[in-house]
Amino acid sequence: MRVAHRFRTGLSAMADALFAIGLALLNPGVLALWLAGLVLSPVPVLGPELLGVTTTVVRWRADLERGLSTRAGVPIRRPYLPQPAGAEVGSRRWLKWVVTDPATWRDASWLVPGAIVGAVLGVITIAVVGYALIGVLLVPLWLFLGDIWFGYGVFWPTADLGEAWLALPQGMAILAAGLALAPLLRATNLRFGRLLLAPTHSAELRLRVAHLTVTRADAVDAQAAELRRIERDLHDGAQARMVSVGMTIGLAERLVRRDPAAALKLLAEARAASTTALVELRHLVRGIHPPVLAERGLEGAVQALVMSLPIRTDVTSHLPGRLDTPVESAVYFAVAEALANMSRHSNARSGWVLLRHADGVLFVQVGDDGDGGADPERGTGLHGIERRLDVFDGTVSVTSPPGGPTVVTMELPCALSSPRT
Numbered sequence: 001m002r003v004a005h006r007f008r009t010g011l012s013a014m015a016d017a018l019f020a021i022g023l024a025l026l027n028p029g030v031l032a033l034w035l036a037g038l039v040l041s042p043v044p045v046l047g048p049e050l051l052g053v054t055t056t057v058v059r060w061r062a063d064l065e066r067g068l069s070t071r072a073g074v075p076i077r078r079p080y081l082p083q084p085a086g087a088e089v090g091s092r093r094w095l096k097w098v099v100t101d102p103a104t105w106r107d108a109s110w111l112v113p114g115a116i117v118g119a120v121l122g123v124i125t126i127a128v129v130g131y132a133l134i135g136v137l138l139v140p141l142w143l144f145l146g147d148i149w150f151g152y153g154v155f156w157p158t159a160d161l162g163e164a165w166l167a168l169p170q171g172m173a174i175l176a177a178g179l180a181l182a183p184l185l186r187a188t189n190l191r192f193g194r195l196l197l198a199p200t201h202s203a204e205l206r207l208r209v210a211h212l213t214v215t216r217a218d219a220v221d222a223q224a225a226e227l228r229r230i231e232r233d234l235h236d237g238a239q240a241r242m243v244s245v246g247m248t249i250g251l252a253e254r255l256v257r258r259d260p261a262a263a264l265k266l267l268a269e270a271r272a273a274s275t276t277a278l279v280e281l282r283h284l285v286r287g288i289h290p291p292v293l294a295e296r297g298l299e300g301a302v303q304a305l306v307m308s309l310p311i312r313t314d315v316t317s318h319l320p321g322r323l324d325t326p327v328e329s330a331v332y333f334a335v336a337e338a339l340a341n342m343s344r345h346s347n348a349r350s351g352w353v354l355l356r357h358a359d360g361v362l363f364v365q366v367g368d369d370g371d372g373g374a375d376p377e378r379g380t381g382l383h384g385i386e387r388r389l390d391v392f393d394g395t396v397s398v399t400s401p402p403g404g405p406t407v408v409t410m411e412l413p414c415a416l417s418s419p420r421t
Helices: 002-039 046-071 092-100 102-136 138-145 161-197 201-255 260-288 291-306 325-345 381-390
Strands: 312-318 321-323 350-358 361-368 395-399 406-413 416-419
Touching (some): 002 046, 002 102, 046 092, 046 102, 092 102, 102 161, 201 260, 291 325, 291 350, 325 350, 325 361, 325 381, 325 406, 381 395, 381 406
Parallel strands (some): 312 350
Antiparallel strands (some): 350 361, 395 406
């Protein structure tokens, strides 16, 4: 199994090397177009439009390399600063944003060195494996071609068929070495690209500030929306019922001497209305911060949550302590949203929830054995989860191939408080 895995990995690296050679051929042309756009940018109308198009091409090429690198296990984040509001493509504000962003110049400075390194390493990868394959196939080549090429020392110097047979084990050894070397060469190319395509330390700080600005605004908007919801629920629900209770009791006071039976009926109605108002207040409080969450923690609250589901759902928890209250609340409501989506859309027979904390990161997984094919772009549930967790630098990912299973994975950095007793 290990040999087969290494063989597949080597073949995959060879395919990537071929693709890298093809992409390397694009880089000089992309750089030439961008330089032309940069030189012509002062020309009215045409210059800014041309620079906008060529810069988009440069970033597309750099983003393509970042995507390939990330999928290959060498993650590279996009380093660009957020586009200013109102900065339309080709406008003076947009030009200033593009030209003053250091990431644009780093992309451009990577194009030629990246092409050279990618092409050289790709050619070495293909050449070693190709040379080895010729050695492995030297016997049939001798039988069909004779010494047209090989007898004169081209590729493999062999004087007769016997020497061609001796080339077989050598070719197999070189082939094995070439396939083992191919992933290393591919990783070297990707790491070289990361030197210029990844954000610098200052860019990381700027991106961090921009991310915090967005998440802070989202948190403020979410808090304002939550306050409006609470105010609306109180005004339309419990408050209206309590006003009705007060009016009913007032009528009962007027009727208590003239018509005691009617007064008793009104008091019974007031008691029923006050009971309903109390239930609504409990639901409202539960929506703000469920009492079970405060009493039993995240694990107990999630277990109580799955008991109300129509789908059998197992909860596995490895939390040796309690989370901070804001984090605990955000994760609880995120899990609740994921479970609600599972109940409504998955057609699943069973589901599971996994809670685990390791190395300062909370790992939450909600999955089911349903139909799969979930598209995060078609609903607002996942976006709501993202907004909740973004405040705590959390991430959300969804895996849902057709036929299932659907797995929602949430991760957020956090610390545990005192261990449970």
